[in-house]
Structure formats: structure tokens, C-alpha cells
Amino acid sequence: RGDAVRWAGQLSGTDQLILFTEHGYGKRIMGSIVDTQHRGGKGVRSFNFGKSGGQIGAFTAFHESRNFSVLQKRGELTTMHTDEIIAQSLSDKGKPYVLAILDNTVVSIVL
Structure with a gap:
């Protein structure tokens, strides 16, 4: 319920992924800790929102x-x-990096 695919791709062992929640919590994940999902896989949970x-x-x-x-x-x-951005594991909560108050949520990363 409410789940959605936000990113799909192949990470090599040297790649990294930066994720931010809509409320400004962020974390960096090393590509080497993300297991490749196969057909029918359920994806990788990167934050536990509870x-x-x-x-x-x-x-x-x-x-x-x-x-x-x-x-x-x-x-x-x-x-x-x-x-x-601190490198963390998939199960870590992330750290607050952006002050996202009320409806002024995080929407994108600009490179």
C-alpha cells in the first residue's frame, strides 16, 4: 500500500546513491551493499518510515x-x-540535512 518505485538501475560496487526523504533526512549508500533484484523482486527498502x-x-x-x-x-x-552526506547502511535512519518545514518538502536533486 502506497509503495512506489522511485529509482531503477544497476549500481556497480564503486557507485553511490544519495537519498533524501521529503522531510530533509538524507543518507549516502554504497553501491556494493545493494543487492541486485531479479524478476519478481520486491526492491530494496532504503528508509523505514513506520x-x-x-x-x-x-x-x-x-x-x-x-x-x-x-x-x-x-x-x-x-x-x-x-x-x-554520511555513508550509512540500508537500515540506518539517515540524518537531517535540509530544513523542510510543513509543505516545503524536498522534491529533487540538481546536479
């Missing part, structure tokens, strides 16, 4: 360290570097 009902707001895969900006619904951009 009763909060949150969703993934933005994501990007990258090969090398770089700058990027997180875009919010009202147009605010928060500029960061990939190395600022």
Missing part, C-alpha cells in the same frame, strides 16, 4: 564526489557536496 508516512523526496546515483543542490517545493536550493 507510522510517519514519509516518502523518498529525491535521489541520485553518482560515480565521483561532486557538488549538488537539494531543491525544495518552494524553490529553495541547499548546496552540498557528496562527501558531506
Whole structure:
């Protein structure tokens, strides 16, 4: 119920994925810890939202360290570097990086 595919692709062992929830929590995941899903697979759960009902707001895969900006619904951009985002496991909660208050949610990552 309410699940959706937000990204589909193949990550190599050296690739990384940055994810942000709509409420500004982010984390960096190493490609080597994400198992390839086969036909009929259920995907990979990257955040456990529980009763909060949150969703993934933005994501990007990258090969090398770089700058990027997180875009919010009202147009605010928060500029960061990939190395600022703490590498975590799939089961970790993430850390707050973007102040997303009320309906000014995270909507995209601008490279």
C-alpha cells in the first residue's frame, strides 16, 4: 500500500546513491551493499518510515564526489557536496540535512 518505485538501475560496487526523504533526512549508500533484484523482486527498502508516512523526496546515483543542490517545493536550493552526506547502511535512519518545514518538502536533486 502506497509503495512506489522511485529509482531503477544497476549500481556497480564503486557507485553511490544519495537519498533524501521529503522531510530533509538524507543518507549516502554504497553501491556494493545493494543487492541486485531479479524478476519478481520486491526492491530494496532504503528508509523505514513506520507510522510517519514519509516518502523518498529525491535521489541520485553518482560515480565521483561532486557538488549538488537539494531543491525544495518552494524553490529553495541547499548546496552540498557528496562527501558531506554520511555513508550509512540500508537500515540506518539517515540524518537531517535540509530544513523542510510543513509543505516545503524536498522534491529533487540538481546536479
